[in-house]
Amino acid sequence: xxxxxxFRAGAAILSEVARPLAAADMPSLPQLVADMRAxxxxxxxxxxxxxxxxxxxxxVIFEVSAARTTAQPDDDPIGMTVLxxxxxxxxDATEDLGWEGCLSLPGxxxxxxxYRRIRYRGHDLNGTLIERTAAGFHARIFQHEVDHLDGIxxxxxxxxxxxxxFTEEILATAATIGDR
Numbered sequence: 720x721x722x723x724x725x726f727r728a729g730a731a732i733l734s735e736v737a738r739p740l741a742a743a744d745m746p747s748l749p750q751l752v753a754d755m756r757a758x759x760x761x762x763x764x765x766x767x768x769x770x771x772x773x774x775x776x777x778x779v780i781f782e783v784s785a786a787r788t789t790a791q792p793d794d795d796p797i798g799m800t801v802l803x804x805x806x807x808x809x810x811d812a813t814e815d816l817g818w819e820g821c822l823s824l825p826g827x828x829x830x831x832x833x834y835r836r837i838r839y840r841g842h843d844l845n846g847t848l849i850e851r852t853a854a855g856f857h858a859r860i861f862q863h864e865v866d867h868l869d870g871i872x873x874x875x876x877x878x879x880x881x882x883x884x885f886t887e888e889i890l891a892t893a894a895t896i897g898d899r
Contacts, residue, residue, distance in 0.1 A: 768867030794855030802841030
């Protein structure tokens with residue numbers, strides 16, 4: 720496993736639509752996933768998409784710790800998940816606003832609308848189908864990572880750019896006005 724540099728906003732690969740993976744790609748995926756896990760861990764992230772380390776393919780990894788879950792049904796802790804060629808559908812068109820950060824925009828945060836409840840599917844490295852219903856943080860992180868596969872960074876989803884800035888400033892302001 721190799722810790723790879725994480726591409727930052729402005730890198731051309733982050734605005735491209737990633738290509739679907741084919742059966743011929745499968746032998747090289749364990750090494751790519753190992754590199755993604757090492758890179759994500761080194762950066763302190765909870766999710767990563769292959770384009771963020773320079774591979775324009777439809778592959779994401781993420782995990783949801785118990786500390787990040789909400790009280791919503793279908794927002795449970797999820798161990799490290801690898802999804803090849805993920806797809807999804809909206810189950811509840813209600814959008815919730817939530818603060819997001821991104822390893823490709825280090826030090827920044829923004830308030831992003833995401834669908835409340837979704838159903839997603841994809842395959843693991845063994846070709847086993849994974850299908851889950853997700854809500855809360857689980858749904859948010861999935862949507863965030865899949866956006867990377869479509870060349871979208873979270874600021875493009877934001878509706879109010881006044882709710883975007885450096886993490887330290889946002890936390891200091893939130894502490895002052897009680898907005899967390």
